[in-house]
Amino acid sequence: MRGLVSVVDDDVSMRESLPDLMRQLGFEAQAFSSAEEFLASNHASQTRCLIVDVGLPRMSGLELVAELTRRGQRISTIFITAQNDRALRAQILAQGAIACLEKPFTEPALLEAIAIAVKTENGAQRREGCSEDKGHEHQD
Amino acid sequence: MNATDLCRMDVMTLASDIRVKHLSPSQVVNAVLERMKGLESRIRAFYAPTADRQRRAAGAWRSSVDGAPGIDEDSPTPLGIQASAGNPAMWSGFGMAYIGAMIGGLIQQGCPLHVVLTALCSLFDAVAEGYCSSVFLFDRGATRVRHAVGPGLPANYMKGLRGTRLGGVEQMKASAGQPDALALFSHALADSRGEQPVLALPTVPGLRWYVSAPILSLTGEVLGTFAVYQRDGRRDGRRCHAVLIEQFSGLAGIAIERLRSEEALRRSEALLAKAQQLSSTGSFCWHLERDEITWSKELYRLFELDSGLAVSRELIEERMHPDDVPSFREVLERARGGVDDFEYELRVRLPDDSVRYLHVVAHGMRDQEGQLEYIGAVQDVTQRHNSEEALARLRVELARVARTTSLGALTASIAHEVNQPLAGIMTNASTCRRMLAADPPDVAGARETAQRAIRDAERAAQVIKRLRALFARKGTTSESLDLNEATREVVALSLSELQRNRVILRTELADDLPRVQGDRVQLQQVILNLLLNASEAMSTIDTRPRVLLVRTEPDQDLHVRLSVQDAGSGYLPEEAGRLFEAFYSTKKDGMGIGLSVSRSIIESHHGRLWATRNEGPGATFSFSVPQRP
Numbered sequence: 205m206r207g208l209v210s211v212v213d214d215d216v217s218m219r220e221s222l223p224d225l226m227r228q229l230g231f232e233a234q235a236f237s238s239a240e241e242f243l244a245s246n247h248a249s250q251t252r253c254l255i256v257d258v259g260l261p262r263m264s265g266l267e268l269v270a271e272l273t274r275r276g277q278r279i280s281t282i283f284i285t286a287q288n289d290r291a292l293r294a295q296i297l298a299q300g301a302i303a304c305l306e307k308p309f310t311e312p313a314l315l316e317a318i319a320i321a322v323k324t325e326n327g328a329q330r331r332e333g334c335s336e337d338k339g340h341e342h343q344d
Numbered sequence: 345m346n347a348t349d350l351c352r353m354d355v356m357t358l359a360s361d362i363r364v365k366h367l368s369p370s371q372v373v374n375a376v377l378e379r380m381k382g383l384e385s386r387i388r389a390f391y392a393p394t395a396d397r398q399r400r401a402a403g404a405w406r407s408s409v410d411g412a413p414g415i416d417e418d419s420p421t422p423l424g425i426q427a428s429a430g431n432p433a434m435w436s437g438f439g440m441a442y443i444g445a446m447i448g449g450l451i452q453q454g455c456p457l458h459v460v461l462t463a464l465c466s467l468f469d470a471v472a473e474g475y476c477s478s479v480f481l482f483d484r485g486a487t488r489v490r491h492a493v494g495p496g497l498p499a500n501y502m503k504g505l506r507g508t509r510l511g512g513v514e515q516m517k518a519s520a521g522q523p524d525a526l527a528l529f530s531h532a533l534a535d536s537r538g539e540q541p542v543l544a545l546p547t548v549p550g551l552r553w554y555v556s557a558p559i560l561s562l563t564g565e566v567l568g569t570f571a572v573y574q575r576d577g578r579r580d581g582r583r584c585h586a587v588l589i590e591q592f593s594g595l596a597g598i599a600i601e602r603l604r605s606e607e608a609l610r611r612s613e614a615l616l617a618k619a620q621q622l623s624s625t626g627s628f629c630w631h632l633e634r635d636e637i638t639w640s641k642e643l644y645r646l647f648e649l650d651s652g653l654a655v656s657r658e659l660i661e662e663r664m665h666p667d668d669v670p671s672f673r674e675v676l677e678r679a680r681g682g683v684d685d686f687e688y689e690l691r692v693r694l695p696d697d698s699v700r701y702l703h704v705v706a707h708g709m710r711d712q713e714g715q716l717e718y719i720g721a722v723q724d725v726t727q728r729h730n731s732e733e734a735l736a737r738l739r740v741e742l743a744r745v746a747r748t749t750s751l752g753a754l755t756a757s758i759a760h761e762v763n764q765p766l767a768g769i770m771t772n773a774s775t776c777r778r779m780l781a782a783d784p785p786d787v788a789g790a791r792e793t794a795q796r797a798i799r800d801a802e803r804a805a806q807v808i809k810r811l812r813a814l815f816a817r818k819g820t821t822s823e824s825l826d827l828n829e830a831t832r833e834v835v836a837l838s839l840s841e842l843q844r845n846r847v848i849l850r851t852e853l854a855d856d857l858p859r860v861q862g863d864r865v866q867l868q869q870v871i872l873n874l875l876l877n878a879s880e881a882m883s884t885i886d887t888r889p890r891v892l893l894v895r896t897e898p899d900q901d902l903h904v905r906l907s908v909q910d911a912g913s914g915y916l917p918e919e920a921g922r923l924f925e926a927f928y929s930t931k932k933d934g935m936g937i938g939l940s941v942s943r944s945i946i947e948s949h950h951g952r953l954w955a956t957r958n959e960g961p962g963a964t965f966s967f968s969v970p971q972r973p
Contacts, residue, residue: 215768217764217765217767217768217769218768220768220772221771221796222771224772225771225774228779228782229778286760286767288759307763307767308763308769309770311771
């Protein structure tokens with residue numbers, strides 16, 4: 205086993221499909237519908253990679269990561285979002301996320317982000333996004 | 345020829361003399377007297393048999409005035425009372441008619457008051473031999489002498505009378521209108537001794553005050569007095585006939601009143617003209633039956649036409665901006681239809697090609713004969729219009745920005761709602777492919793993920809459906825409303841935008857249109873959308889007028905229909921089915937939202953919205969909604 209990937213998303217499609225894909229890739233996978241649910245579980249300490257939706261209800265994805273940091277738990281995190289908010293994405297990347305993937309994201313983009321996350325395990329600071337994000341910064 | 349014809353002829357000749365030869369006041373008086381002299385022989389010729397009889401009877405018919413500039417004191421005057429002993433009524437009647445017409449003619453010619461009064465006195469003096477008349481005009485309230493005219497009296501004497509304070513007027517007023525009036529009047533202006541007039545003046549050598557008759561207005565106000573003096577040589581008892589004095593004082597009253605009211609009219613006209621000029625407002629009067637149009641001077645100026653030019657519809661249309669002609673004609677047709685007030689704006693194209701914006705307000709009414717007449721005011725609103733146009737342009741720009749922003753927000757929302765299931769579909773598909781590629785393949789797992797992908801796709805479709813429903817559901821309120829009124833409001837709002845696109849807007853709003861039930865704002869959004877679509881559809885048309893016709897009418901099955909017809913590029917038959925699809929647009933930068941939203945609004949009103957291709961160029965978009973039950 206390659207370790208635990210935790211998925212936190214209020215959208216049921218993601219909660220169902222992402223863990224299955226992770227398992228196909230050889231990870232263990234666990235899904236949570238909210239930040240609070242994830243925090244309440246004891247999976248945080250075991251999580252090797254966290255995939256979290258930006259626009260969670262109540263506590264947002266960013267707030268969740270801030271809370272984990274406050275608790276001393278630095279987990280490699282991949283953000284996913286259905287919104288196209290460049291400013292927010294820049295902020296997310298600046299705070300050390302592995303990547304911020306825009307829904308619908310491709311499998312290669314996800315795999316690349318996962319690969320980086322696994323390599324930089326335990327929350328090493330990374331500013332680089334995945335390949336899909338590169339080169340988009342200065343467009344429009 | 346009768347007396348009236350004679351008068352008319354003389355007055356006409358005199359009038360043309362005054363106009364052409366620019367006669368001075370004294371020349372006018374002389375000309376009148378000249379006519380008087382000739383009159384005697386002409387009358388005599390006319391009344392020859394009678395006159396002869398009279399001459400024989402009176403034994404006094406000798407022309408005294410002919411050939412002599414003044415009055416021959418030794419001869420009886422032709423029109424004098426004394427001379428007409430044989431038939432005083434006929435002579436004085438004829439003479440007075442002539443004199444009356446003369447004075448009337450002078451007033452009509454615009455002679456100033458003192459000229460008219462001088463002529464009047466001269467005529468009296470010519471008629472009443474041995475007597476000398478004067479007119480003292482009082483100020484308002486009859487406290488002082490304002491004006492004194494007496495051509496037969498010494499100038500200094502008359503001059504000295506001006507400004508004299510009056511006495512006993514109350515007494516005179518009180519006596520006015522009583523039976524034995526004349527006698528009372530003469531007493532009224534006399535002091536207690538009954539000999540001297542209250543206007544105490546030094547006596548004039550050779551003259552003696554004889555009698556004074558008040559000059560009264562129609563309402564009984566004392567305007568002045570007609571005072572007659574007797575020449576000293578005439579103390580022989582030949583009395584001046586009271587009727588003559590009464591008639592002359594009456595004539596003086598008419599003359600004064602006419603001139604005063606004309607002066608007042610002139611003054612108010614001058615005031616009005618100034619006011620019109622200052623406010624850049626002209627006025628007009630349009631008599632429909634006679635098709636007579638009268639313009640004020642300022643209105644001529646606003647159209648930059650020579651004042652006095654006969655105004656016709658053709659003339660107006662010639663000056664009008666060509667695009668405004670159809671709507672102008674429409675207004676006229678409506679005005680012809682019945683008494684109504686109307687208000688509209690038109691543009692005048694001036695000779696230097698600049699444009700003047702005019703705001704017209706007209707009030708319809710029936711004249712005394714029951715014929716339709718419109719009076720109205722026309723104001724130059726070019727300045728206001730220019731600033732409004734700038735404002736309107738800003739507003740349109742703002743609306744465009746707002747529309748884009750809201751569409752942007754809408755796009756983001758659509759994207760968010762659709763991207764969620766799309767992400768699910770892609771992830772499920774990836775998983776599915778991996779499961780099938782495994783050794784051995786996980787067919788059951790693959791089936792499950794495929795099933796989830798299908799579910800997510802259905803979810804995406806649901807999102808679109810829900811969004812479409814959301815368009816029609818925004819804060820709906822239902823009320824009874826007049827579609828015509830709603831249309832007019834939209835037209836008013838979009839008029840400047842349409843005008844900017846050089847669209848000629850015509851409206852045919854049915855009278856007595858049944859009311860409908862619905863959301864006013866939403867229906868207005870639909871109408872606005874149809875108007876702007878039509879306007880945009882014509883934006884590239886330059887070979888024909890960009891006519892936009894908005895029509896309301898009752899439709900079958902207790903429906904009310906509104907249609908918007910343009911002369912634009914239209915659409916192809918194969919496009920017909922897709923026109924109302926969301927995000928379908930024939931326009932270069934159209935979003936393709938408007939028509940689909942419009943249709944959903946109309947459908948939420950239990951109506952329908954459809955398009956037809958015109959026989960000529962362009963398309964017609966119509967909707968039909970049920971009448972209010």
